[in-house]
Amino acid sequence: MRKRRGKPEPALSGSERLLFGGPLRYDTGWSKHADAFLQLSFRAMLVRLPGMLVSSLRLARRADPRATWIVLTAELGRGVVGAVSLLAVNSALGRLLGGTDIPERLRAAAPALVVVAAVMLVGTLLRAASVYATGLLEPKVERVATELYLECAAGVELEAIEDHAFHKLLDTAQYGARSTRHMIGYGTQVVNALISLIAAAGVLTVLHPALLPLLATMTLPSSWSALTNARRRYESYHTWVQHARAGHLLSGLLTEPQAAPEIRVHGMGPFLLRHFRAMSETAEAEQARLSRLAARTGLIAAGWTGLATLATYATLGALLLGGAMALSVAGTAVLAIRTGASSLDTLVLQINQLHEEALFVGDLERLYEEAAERAIPAGGAALPEDPKEIQFENVTFSYPGEATRPALDDVTLALPLGRIIALVGENGSGKTTLVKLLAGLYTPDRGRILWDGVDAGRADRRLLAERVAMVAQDFKRWPFTARVNVAVGRSGVPMTEERLAASIADAGAEEVVADLPHGLDTLLARHFSGGHELSGGQWQRLGIARAAYRRGHILIVDEPTAALDARAELEVFEKIRALAGNGQTVVLITHRLASVRHADLVHVLEHGRLVESGTPAELLASGGVYAELYALQAEQFTARIPAPKPA
Numbered sequence: 001m002r003k004r005r006g007k008p009e010p011a012l013s014g015s016e017r018l019l020f021g022g023p024l025r026y027d028t029g030w031s032k033h034a035d036a037f038l039q040l041s042f043r044a045m046l047v048r049l050p051g052m053l054v055s056s057l058r059l060a061r062r063a064d065p066r067a068t069w070i071v072l073t074a075e076l077g078r079g080v081v082g083a084v085s086l087l088a089v090n091s092a093l094g095r096l097l098g099g100t101d102i103p104e105r106l107r108a109a110a111p112a113l114v115v116v117a118a119v120m121l122v123g124t125l126l127r128a129a130s131v132y133a134t135g136l137l138e139p140k141v142e143r144v145a146t147e148l149y150l151e152c153a154a155g156v157e158l159e160a161i162e163d164h165a166f167h168k169l170l171d172t173a174q175y176g177a178r179s180t181r182h183m184i185g186y187g188t189q190v191v192n193a194l195i196s197l198i199a200a201a202g203v204l205t206v207l208h209p210a211l212l213p214l215l216a217t218m219t220l221p222s223s224w225s226a227l228t229n230a231r232r233r234y235e236s237y238h239t240w241v242q243h244a245r246a247g248h249l250l251s252g253l254l255t256e257p258q259a260a261p262e263i264r265v266h267g268m269g270p271f272l273l274r275h276f277r278a279m280s281e282t283a284e285a286e287q288a289r290l291s292r293l294a295a296r297t298g299l300i301a302a303g304w305t306g307l308a309t310l311a312t313y314a315t316l317g318a319l320l321l322g323g324a325m326a327l328s329v330a331g332t333a334v335l336a337i338r339t340g341a342s343s344l345d346t347l348v349l350q351i352n353q354l355h356e357e358a359l360f361v362g363d364l365e366r367l368y369e370e371a372a373e374r375a376i377p378a379g380g381a382a383l384p385e386d387p388k389e390i391q392f393e394n395v396t397f398s399y400p401g402e403a404t405r406p407a408l409d410d411v412t413l414a415l416p417l418g419r420i421i422a423l424v425g426e427n428g429s430g431k432t433t434l435v436k437l438l439a440g441l442y443t444p445d446r447g448r449i450l451w452d453g454v455d456a457g458r459a460d461r462r463l464l465a466e467r468v469a470m471v472a473q474d475f476k477r478w479p480f481t482a483r484v485n486v487a488v489g490r491s492g493v494p495m496t497e498e499r500l501a502a503s504i505a506d507a508g509a510e511e512v513v514a515d516l517p518h519g520l521d522t523l524l525a526r527h528f529s530g531g532h533e534l535s536g537g538q539w540q541r542l543g544i545a546r547a548a549y550r551r552g553h554i555l556i557v558d559e560p561t562a563a564l565d566a567r568a569e570l571e572v573f574e575k576i577r578a579l580a581g582n583g584q585t586v587v588l589i590t591h592r593l594a595s596v597r598h599a600d601l602v603h604v605l606e607h608g609r610l611v612e613s614g615t616p617a618e619l620l621a622s623g624g625v626y627a628e629l630y631a632l633q634a635e636q637f638t639a640r641i642p643a644p645k646p647a
């Protein structure tokens with residue numbers, strides 16, 4: 001970011017330091033694209049104007065070509081009407097102020113006056129047409145831009161979504177979609193003001209060439225003031241966007257149902273409120289700083305405009321007194337100057353607004369570009385129809401920005417298909433990371449994942465995802481009906497009752513559904529009226545039903561029984577075993593080693609490395625990590641509880 005002289009560093013609030021560990025401001029230099037701040041000079045603004053107008057026009061045509069055509073024609077027409085009206089006024093004034101006989105003068109001026117009235121009527125009609133079509137266009141343009149934005153968010157790699165810099169771009173670009181809507185209105189007004197200005201300037205040049213530079217001098221100060229303020233607002237926005245996000249986070253926490261019990265039991269309400277207030281006050285201080293600067297800039301600009309106006313009218317007076325200009329011409333000149341000054345003012349203001357919106361649209365365009373670069377690649381090699389084995393070959397993977405040891409370190413292992421394979425290891429040993437790589441959510445930094453010899457890194461990612469069903473540890477509890485919560489497992493196929501019933505049976509979730517007040521049509525979101533909440537274990541069964549509904553070849557279950565009671569756990573493992581019996585591969589992550597006994601193969605991970613592989617019996621016999629963990633768990637049931645000390 002370009003440092004500005006005299007720009008004070010925003011104060012760091014105690015709340016930010018305590019809650020978020022430091023100032024919540026983004027490093028704006030993260031993007032490899034052109035720095036938006038460099039695009040804020042007056043020259044850059046003018047250079048970018050045609051591009052801004054063209055990009056608004058392109059979006060508008062995409063959203064509604066007919067309405068775009070109406071707006072353009074109407075605005076062009078209004079400009080022409082303005083010029084004709086000025087010329088007609090000039091002609092009427094010349095006739096009214098020439099000659100001696102008043103009725104004669106009026107008669108001579110009548111046709112010009114009729115023209116003035118007629119063009120005013122046409123102008124009004126054109127304005128109505130433009131307002132109507134702009135109203136049609138704006139929401140459509142916003143929708144088109146928002147759809148593109150959401151497509152980008154849904155289409156990028158998981159790594160991009162987890163990257164804070166990309167997330168910042170997502171945050172700022174969301175305002176770009178709204179800005180595209182405003183750009184239509186501002187764009188229209190720019191076109192209109194530009195045409196009226198050209199008309200007024202043309203008329204002025206004809207009247208006297210000295211008047212044109214004076215007109216420009218009169219409007220320069222307001223341009224400078226508007227541009228300076230816009231630049232400050234945009235700069236401040238970018239510096240403070242993360243802070244604003246944190247403020248929303250706090251207010252969201254105070255109202256969200258998940259946090260409500262803890263807020264009440266731990267009495268966290270006043271704590272969060274206090275910090276919300278402190279964060280808001282810091283943001284208010286920034287607003288006050290901007291307003292102070294805007295008022296100062298406005299005052300300087302107003303003084304400058306006053307002097308320029310004085311000079312203009314003094315010049316006009318001197319021309320009149322010196323006999324260099326007729327009175328009627330001076331009258332038209334005053335009108336043309338007023339029209340021109342007002343058009344120029346509007347033009348500068350609207351270009352500036354357009355420019356300010358364009359900066360946000362610029363963020364949106366940067367997001368489109370960045371998202372295209374980070375998109376999940378389309379196409380690729382086909383995977384074998386019925387593979388026998390998936391082989392991890394020296395796979396190493398680190399999460400972006402994690403400088404310490406890799407989450408997976410040189411892992412080589414085999415996953416024979418059609419079996420139950422368990423992944424075992426202590427917290428943070430890399431089990432979830434391994435299955436995420438298997439599902440194609442991440443790609444290895446080094447090494448390969450081979451499906452019967454075909455490198456998954458080169459495979460069509462869509463086809464790979466087709467094969468996989470996953471119940472992640474933190475699987476999504478969609479705030480939709482129970483039916484949808486199961487059927488989203490494969491939302492691309494028509495929903496059938498048979499498939500739903502079979503998946504629910506496969507997951508042993510019949511009772512969960514039967515207990516719902518409206519069966520499968522029960523809304524599973526308590527914060528909506530008529531909504532219902534499930535327990536953690538009940539949700540887990542629906543999650544498994546969702547994965548069963550997907551009918552992928554490989555079922556990945558990450559901690560499937562964490563929220564289940566002992567009986568339910570046994571039952572769920574029974575169901576998972578039955579699924580494997582159908583020829584489906586099950587990759588199971590669990591800490592309950594008793595449940596691993598039924599696996600065909602166990603891989604044990606430690607600190608991201610594979611330390612043991614084998615059948616449960618082999619691993620128990622070998623006395624390694626698995627055997628040690630197993631013994632620890634078994635001990636918990638057999639160890640004697642120490643007798644209470646005598647009083």
Ligand SMILES: Nc1ncnc2c1ncn2[C@@H]1O[C@H](COP(=O)(O)OP(=O)(O)OP(=O)(O)O)[C@@H](O)[C@H]1O
Nearest residue numbers: 162399402407425426427428429430431432433434
């Ligand atoms: N999204 C992420 N971004 C950055 N680091 C991550 C991310 N997810 C996991 N890690 C890190 O990667 C390492 C392996 O995590 P992983 O979730 O694969 O372990 P795990 O064996 O599944 O653990 P657990 O048994 O607790 O679920 C950990 O050090 C963790 O901090």
